[in-house]
Amino acid sequence: DTEVTQTPKHLVMGMTNKKSLKCEQHMGHRAMYWYKQKAKKPPELMFVYSYEKLSINESVPSRFSPECPNSSLLNLHLHALQPEDSALYLCASSQEEGLAGYNEQFFGPGTRLTVL
């Protein structure tokens, strides 16, 4: 299984809502990532988890809260978002964090988020 799955595919939420994005991989990868991608732009790294511990937080606002319940799952909890947070949210995983050459990232299909 070389797939990263993400749910839901689409999400529309108001600025007062609380929602969560889910990501799952069964490749035995120990690093997982959240990216935000605006239209016609490259993905921007948000968070990195390595061995289920938060390794990198790219100064992301606290209205985004990541969680890694186990080595296969990654969640992104959303609360009090702004319209400018509307984007495609991509999850990725890699065998390890760092160790260049062993960190080819596998991406999920993304969740298209719209904040009204």
Add this chain to the structure above:
Amino acid sequence: AQSVTQLGSHVSVSEGALVLLRCNYSSSVPPYLFWYVQYPNQGLQLLLKYTSAATLVKGINGFEAEFKKSETSFHLTKPSAHMSDAAEYFCALTDSWGKFQFGAGTQVVVTP
């Protein structure tokens, strides 16, 4: 600091013609380089990667790329474009910590 520059935000090619997407990098250490493709409303799919084993790298869907250290380049080519190649292409570089640096992307349009 490491960086990736993709020359040309849009490329238009005729079906059957050569596809050439340019990527130049800047790195203080030997780089690991990747090309990803993104179809509309989908995630990124790895086309190929350079990890210093061979300078000419073959990938999926008939794509290949050549690493040229002297030119700090990693250009992507495909001999004959197909309509299904229409997509966004990203060149990426990873540093020793594994953080990806993506290029700005190149949108490929294939005309009949």
